Amino acid sequence: MQSKLIKYGLTMxxxxxxxxVRLFEKHLFNDGLIHFFEYEYLQSSLPNxxxxxxxxxxxxxxxxxxxxxxxxxYLFFKQTKLLRFLWIFYGxxxxxxxxxxxxxxxxxxxxxxxxxxxxxxxxxxxIILFVLFPALLYQKKLxxxxxx
Numbered sequence: 001m002q003s004k005l006i007k008y009g010l011t012m013x014x015x016x017x018x019x020x021v022r023l024f025e026k027h028l029f030n031d032g033l034i035h036f037f038e039y040e041y042l043q044s045s046l047p048n049x050x051x052x053x054x055x056x057x058x059x060x061x062x063x064x065x066x067x068x069x070x071x072x073x074y075l076f077f078k079q080t081k082l083l084r085f086l087w088i089f090y091g092x093x094x095x096x097x098x099x100x101x102x103x104x105x106x107x108x109x110x111x112x113x114x115x116x117x118x119x120x121x122x123x124x125x126x127i128i129l130f131v132l133f134p135a136l137l138y139q140k141k142l143x144x145x146x147x148x
Contacts, residue, residue, distance in 0.1 A: 007075050007076070010075055011072055011075055011076070014068050014071060014072050015072070017068060018065060018068055018069075018126050018129075021061070021064065021065065022125070025061075025124075029057050029058075029060070029061050029124070030057075031049070031053065031054045031057040031058060033046075033049070033054060033116075033120065046105070046108050051102065051105045051106065054101075054105060055098060055101065055102060055105075058098075058101065058120065058123050058124050059094070059098065061123075061124045062094055062097075062098075062123050062124060063094075065124070065125070065126040065129075066090045066094075066126075066128075068126070069090075069126050069128060069129035069132075070083065070086045070087065070090065072129060072133075073086060073129070073132060073133065073136065074086075076133070076136075076137075077136055077140065082136070086132075089128075089132075090128065093128060094123075097119060097122060097123045098123070100115075100119050101116075101119050101120060101123060104116045104119060
C-alpha cells in the first residue's frame with residue numbers, strides 16, 4: 001500500500017513539474033517563437049532569431065520533458081527493458097523531429113506556420129508520454145505470448 005502511495009505521489013509531483021514547465025515557459029524557455037505564435041504568425045515572417053538558439057532551447061526542453069516522462073513510465077511499469085526502449089524511442093523521435101524543425105526553420109515562408117507550429121509543439125510538449133502510457137498499459141494487460 002505504501003509503495004503505491006509513493007508511486008502515485010511521485011507521479012503527481014512529476015506531472016506538476018511538467019505543468020509548471022508549461023506555465024512558466026516564457027520565463028524558462030524563451031526561444032523567440034512563443035511571442036511569434038501568440039500574436040504575429042498570421043501576417044509576418046519569422047522574427048530575427050538564431051536557428052541554433054531555437055534548436056538548443058527546444059532540445060533542452062524536449063530532453064527535460066523526456067526525462068520526466070521516462071521516470072513516470074518507469075514508476076508504473078518497473079521494467080529495465082522498457083527503459084532501454086524508451087531512451088532509444090525518444091532519441092529516434094528527437095532526431096527526426098529536430099531534423100524536420102531545422103528544415104522548416106531554414107525554409108520558412110510567411111503564412112506557412114502550421115508545419116512549424118505542430119512540429120515544435122510535438123517537440124516541446126510531453127505528448128509522447130500521453131500516447132505511450134495507454135499503449136504500454138494496454139500491452140501490459142494483454143495475455144502473455146506463448147512463444148516468448
